[in-house]
Amino acid sequence: MRKAVLVTGASSGVGLALCKRLLEEDHELHLCLACRNRSKAEAVREALLASRPLAEVSIVQVDVSDLQSVFRASRELKQRFQRLDYVYLNAGIMPNPQLNIKALFSGLFSRKVIHMFSTAEGLLTQEDQITADGLQEVFETNVFGHFILIQELAPLLCHSDSPSQLIWTSSRNARKSNFCLEDIQHSRGQEPYSSSKYAVDLLSVAVNRNFNSRGLYSSVVCPGTMVTNMTCGILPPFVWTLLMPIIWLVWLFHQKPESLNPLTKYLSATTGFGSNYVMTQKMDLDEDTAEKFYQNLLELEKHVRATIQKRNHQS
Numbered sequence: 001m002r003k004a005v006l007v008t009g010a011s012s013g014v015g016l017a018l019c020k021r022l023l024e025e026d027h028e029l030h031l032c033l034a035c036r037n038r039s040k041a042e043a044v045r046e047a048l049l050a051s052r053p054l055a056e057v058s059i060v061q062v063d064v065s066d067l068q069s070v071f072r073a074s075r076e077l078k079q080r081f082q083r084l085d086y087v088y089l090n091a092g093i094m095p096n097p098q099l100n101i102k103a104l105f106s107g108l109f110s111r112k113v114i115h116m117f118s119t120a121e122g123l124l125t126q127e128d129q130i131t132a133d134g135l136q137e138v139f140e141t142n143v144f145g146h147f148i149l150i151q152e153l154a155p156l157l158c159h160s161d162s163p164s165q166l167i168w169t170s171s172r173n174a175r176k177s178n179f180c181l182e183d184i185q186h187s188r189g190q191e192p193y194s195s196s197k198y199a200v201d202l203l204s205v206a207v208n209r210n211f212n213s214r215g216l217y218s219s220v221v222c223p224g225t226m227v228t229n230m231t232c233g234i235l236p237p238f239v240w241t242l243l244m245p246i247i248w249l250v251w252l253f254h255q256k257p258e259s260l261n262p263l264t265k266y267l268s269a270t271t272g273f274g275s276n277y278v279m280t281q282k283m284d285l286d287e288d289t290a291e292k293f294y295q296n297l298l299e300l301e302k303h304v305r306a307t308i309q310k311r312n313h314q315s
Helices: 013-025 038-051 067-080 101-108 113-119 137-157 192-214 237-243 287-314
Strands: 004-008 030-035 056-061 086-089 164-169 216-222 264-270 276-282
Touching: 004 013, 013 030, 013 038, 030 038, 030 067, 038 056, 056 067, 067 137, 067 287, 086 137, 137 164, 137 192, 137 287, 164 192, 192 216, 192 287
Parallel strands: 004 030, 004 086, 030 056, 086 164, 164 216, 216 264
Antiparallel strands: 264 276
């Protein structure tokens, strides 16, 4: 039986690179592209099948910043699949990144230059927005939409006889200092992207605590600094090309999920000679905070579901 893999944000950037690499690893996958823009997804599907004609590539339209879209896509996926073996939770946004020129030039001549470019710490200012669901856009897109997707797809993911795996795209920019349990949407902060990626780290740990016994495992990866639509919004592509190679990590695809450390983040890296390898990093969090965050998400889920039901009833 073909392994079924779902990738969110699959039509560009990290998601597209991941899809190409996955089919290189196993060209008989059933790869499902979960994308907001169907026309872009169709073009990607045709290109993937042209290079890997034995693969099975399908599309589900979903916008993780719109919960109605998430519910609709979840129903569609449950009709199509009996199980999902891997779900790459990759879709995300980094809103309106504006480069702090003063911080850039100051950092270039400091000891923190490598850290600055690998994390973007201090380089960016961001402005978040409110979605139609009444949530902070970065939080809903990067965290909550995916959380709802997991909850809805639990029947396809939880099989004790053969584990399924969630793999989250996190970031080196996920910093504990930018996250607050009393403000999980980061509505009062200025670095929503960093907060959302730390929230992803917490959520992955909480998923393991709550779902491992049901055959679902979760891991967090960081692909390294890559040339994508996000990074090109900060500096021109040729600058990034000079700074670092394009790399990606599919190492987890070959690991037994139950053997992985739930408190470890797996980072893609490259040597000075261009060889890719995997680094591990202990995440700066504790399981109790992760569980509290998970419970907060469950409470928010109840509230949002009730709001959507009321809105649908009125319309």
